[in-house]
Amino acid sequence: MRRADRQRGFGLLEAIVALTLMSSVGLALFAWANSTRLSLLRVQDASERQEATLNAVEFMKLVNPMLEPTGSTSLGRVRLNWTSEAVTPSTEGMGFPSGASLYALAVYKVTVTLDRDEQAGWHRFDFKHMGYRRIREPIDFMPR
Numbered sequence: 632m633r634r635a636d637r638q639r640g641f642g643l644l645e646a647i648v649a650l651t652l653m654s655s656v657g658l659a660l661f662a663w664a665n666s667t668r669l670s671l672l673r674v675q676d677a678s679e680r681q682e683a684t685l686n687a688v689e690f691m692k693l694v695n696p697m698l699e700p701t702g703s704t705s706l707g708r709v710r711l712n713w714t715s716e717a718v719t720p721s722t723e724g725m726g727f728p729s730g731a732s733l734y735a736l737a738v739y740k741v742t743v744t745l746d747r748d749e750q751a752g753w754h755r756f757d758f759k760h761m762g763y764r765r766i767r768e769p770i771d772f773m774p775r
Contacts, residue, residue: 680754683709683745688758696739697721697762709753710746715739718759723766734763 641649686706694702696715703712717737724732739762747753 679747680745683747683754684756687711687743687745687756691741691743691758691760694741694760695762695764696741696760697735697737697764700739708747712744712746713741715741715760715762717762721764724763731767733765733767733769735766737762 683706686709690704690706690711691713694713700715701713703710705711716739718740719738721735721737724734724736726732739760740757741760742757743755744752745754
């Protein structure tokens with residue numbers, strides 16, 4: 632009868648082993664869930680940077696760096712700041728089919744900094760952009 636009494640229920644050693652196994656599995660699941668959450672946050676941040684960059688590039692297509700070498704504007708939650716410096720000297724363009732152009736042209740290196748909410752310098756990129764300035768009036772060939 633003593634053997635039958637011993638085999639009923641959990642002993643202390645079995646309970647400790649079961650708790651150790653359960654805590655190991657729980658710790659592994661917690662680490663997996665945390666790494667998944669961190670990966671999701673990185674992907675979300677990269678996606679927001681890409682969207683903000685595309686919006687900034689589209690906006691900067693409208694900016695003439697020769698006339699506006701620096702500036703700032705708001706694009707929703709993102710603040711766009713830009714500075715530009717001439718890479719080439721300003722030169723007169725060529726008219727078509729020949730002759731002098733109405734514009735002076737130069738290539739500019741534009742540096743764009745995006746600030747999001749309270750994060751100054753959240754994203755930064757450079758690109759080259761053509762700047763132009765009207766230097767003469769067109770000739771009126773049709774008198775009025």
